[in-house]
Amino acid sequence: MLESLLRKRYKLVSVLGAGGFGQTYLAEDTENPELPRCVVKQFKPVKDDQQFLSIARRLFDTEVKMLEQLGQHPQIPTFLNFFEENGEFYLVQEFIDGQPLSEELSPAHRLTEAEAIELLRDVLGILVFVHSQQVIHRDIKPSNLIRRKADGQFVLIDFGAVKEIGTQLLSETEQKFTVGIGTQGYTPSEQLAGRPRYCSDIYALGMTVIQSLTGTQPTQLLADPETGDLLWQTQAMISSGLRSILEKMVRYHFSQRYQSAQEVLQALDRLAEAPLESTMMPSSLVMPTALLHHPIADQMDRTIVDTPVRPVKNWRSQLRKGIQIVAVAAVAVTGLLAGLRQMAWLEAPELAVYDHWVRWRPDAGIDPRLLIVEISESDLQTLRRGTPSDRDVAQVIQKLRQYQPRVIGLDLHRDLPQEPGHAELMQQLQFADVITIMKLGNGQSKFDIPPPAGVPPERLGFNDFPIDPDNVLRRSLLYGTNAGQRFSSFSLRLATRYLKPSGLIPKRSDRSAEVMQLGDVNFWPLNPSFGGYQQLDAAGYQVMLNYRSPKPPARQVTFTQVLNGQVDPAWVKDKVVLIGTTAASGKDLFYTPFSSGKSEEHLMAGVVVHAQMVSQILSVALDGTPLIWAWPDWAELLWIGGWAMAGGSLAWFVRHPFLFIMGTAGMLIVLVGTTFIIFTHAGWLPSVAPAIALVLTGVTVVSWRSYQLE
Structure with missing residues (x-):
């Protein structure tokens, strides 16, 4: 479609973005040579019947009026045109030449307080106008704030008109459940529940500013x-x-936030008028010079001179006393950390270190035993559907089976027919080499999403993932139960x-009837205190997910390539073939340990995660790759205590402050290196608790020695 001319006027230059309902293009207006560049947003209706198109036109008229009003603000793109062509709808807006805030931010580059306040004032001024028009943006985030090159001001873009229209159309014509506009991490709870308020935009702006100050993605922050x-x-x-202002902007409950952008601006005005906060300074730095020559100084000198010198004890006595002091300090610090671990206070930092280890490991590359058939946004646009029809899926399975794969896995829920072709799909699902999915849910009484009717249990597998409290997927669930039945x-x-x-x-392990054995390998299930976990929900039968690669671990082909017969049969023969959606509009995306290591948010599609899990099991059974293991609790406690003893011993025997600091830093480097090397051999040892033990025991010993000298 690029290089084509819409309405004999707008020449499409490049794709700026894509979604389930259409695409956004950078275009040139051939009738406006002074300002040729513009943005064209396309909406492709999923149906072409007259009733559907009539509803689309009505909704577009409403959105056009809203965008025309908003475009009057100098920091909102000007609305230029709207038209319908070949059954598709188009919006034309001003192109903003600048850089998104998301490209300016990184863990290494954060905004200063002054820059953050300037950002707040800039965007709040826009929100005062937007809210006065009775409009809620609902998707404020760094990528939707463009710093305009011409004047350095921020421009608020993407009011989501096309997506909103698509959502309303589905609601009015098909009565389907739809997901509201918003981005995870920036969207407050009331908006997720479908009831956005003006203060929902204030929450999103607050999270954007917090990210700019901390360098941390909102989804990586812990919650009270x-x-x-x-x-x-x-x-x-x-x-x-x-x-205090930012805390109030991002309160969890909307009633506790600022209720308008004007209120936040008033709070910033009061902040600017407030006096600077006082800073406590050590008295020795503010003592008057004259006091240094006061007779009391002479008295202090005499006191020092008259103080008897303590006799030096022999080295055996010093060593014995040092061992006692270091041992007592190490035991106390280890006990303290054991308590903190028991309360799960150290679980989050240990998991953060685990994620770093996963990212630092070498990439194992693709697994030649697997093939992924992805359903991409491009496929959905080609099929003109939000999900492939049952007939399309059946044809893909039929074509793949001709190439003799060892097994085909369909990672698409088909509890409800997606006509046309439901009978054809059910026929394909009867073959022994086809596995499909269901969703167990909480496992109390019924499935969250039941399996397709008529598929025997031995060809069903659940697709539930055990997600950690920080929304990161680190574990794999091998067996689960629902209503007392094991799957x-x-x-x-x-x-x-x-x-x-x-x-x-x-089969059941020779060592324990409760443990699964595959070949010669025992798959020991996780317990609640495995590795860095302390309060893990270990229900079911779980192992750590040993990611093969931050990228898809297998060769990928598209759904339409298979439909059109454009796949090399050698890629399929004797392979595990997984079929599933990678399109963002499918909402089947997950945070992984690789996510926080990206400058932009990085999500992994569910079918790719399943491929990671399959590859792990095959690698363990056939390649000798070990499962991720951890020590029992008592061994981890000894490990922490050992590093506490090391820190205390260093503090006792190294008296020079600089050497002590350098020695401590060196020990920390050794600790980090040791735990990472062990991790490359699939061992997960605590690293945060030993580091704290090392430093805290050293500080305790130094403090005791200083007290004794006084």
Whole structure:
């Protein structure tokens, strides 16, 4: 479609973005040579019947009037045109030449307090106008704030008109459940529930500013378990006044936030008028010079001179006393950390270090035993549907089976028919080499999403993932129960089907009847205190997910390529083939340990995660790759105590402050290096608790020695 001319006027230059309902293009207005560049937003109706198009026209008229009003503000793109062509609808807006705030931010580049206040004032001024028009933006985030090159001001873009129209159309014509506009991390709870307020935009702006000050993605921040408020304050070096304003902007409950943008601006005005906060200084730095020559100084000198010198004890006595002091300090610090671990206070930092280890490991590359058939945004646009029809899916499975794969896994819920072609799909699902999915849910009484009717249990696998409280996927659930019945996971079904010709089937371990054994390998399930976890929900049968790669771990082909017969049969023969959606509009995306290592938010599609799990099981059974292991609690406690002893010993025997600091830094480097090397061999040892033990025991010993000298 690029280079084509819309309405004999707008020449499409490049794609700026894409979604389930259309695309956004950079275009040139051939009738406006002074300002040729513009943005064209396309909406492709999923139906072409007259009733549907009539509703679309009515909704577009409403959105056009709203965009025309908003475009009058100098920091909102001007609305230029709207037209319908070939059954598709188009909006034309001013192109903003500048850089998104998201490209300016990174963990290494953060805004200063002054820059953050300037950002706040800039965007709040826009929101005062937007809200006066009775409009809620609902998707404020760094990528929707463009710093205009011409004047350095921020411009608020993407009022989501096309997506809003698509959502309303589905609601009015098909009565389907739809997901509201918003981005995870910036969207408050009331907006997620479908009831946005003006203060929802204030929350999103507050989260944007907090990200700019801390360098941390909102989804990576911890939350207070009682109030739900995010805990970010220790990561931002700002005044207490600005901190209080931001805290109120992002309160979990909307009633506790500022209720209008004007209220926030007034709070910033009061902050600017407030006197600077006083800073406590040590008395020795502010003592008058004359006092240094006071007779009391002479008395202090005489006191020092007259103080008897303590006799030096022999080295054996010093060593014995040092061992006692270091041992007592190490035991006390280890006990303290054991208590903190028991309360899960160190779980979040240990998981953060685990994520770093995962990202630092070498990439193992693609697994030649797997093939992923992805349903991309391009496929959905080609099919002109939000999800492929049952007939399309059946045809893809039929074509793949002609190439003799060892097993096909369909990662698409088909509990409800997606006509046309439901009978054809059900016929394909009867073959023994086809596995499909269901969703267990909480496992109390019924499935969250039941399996397709008529598929036997041995060809069903659940696709539930155990997500950590920080929304990161680090574990794999192999077995789960629902209403007292035990089920296998989708990935385990695929892996065991692949391994069956090799004679490798899951069985009870010789060492424990509760442990699964595959070949010679025991898959020991996780316990609540495995590795850095302390209060893990270990229900079901879980193992750590050993990611093969931050990228898809297998060759990928598209859904339409298979439909059109554009796939090399050698890519399919004797492979595990997984079919699933990678399109963002499918909402089947997950945070992984690789997510926080990206400058932009990085999500992994569910079908890719399943491929990671299948690859892990095959690698363990066939390649000798070990499962991620951890020490028992008592061994981890000894590990922490050992580093506490090391820190205390250094503090006792190294008296020079500089050497002590350098020695401590060196020990920390050794600790980090040791734990990472062990992790490359699949061992997960605590690293945060030993680091704290090392430093805290050293400080305790130094403090005791200083007290004794006094």
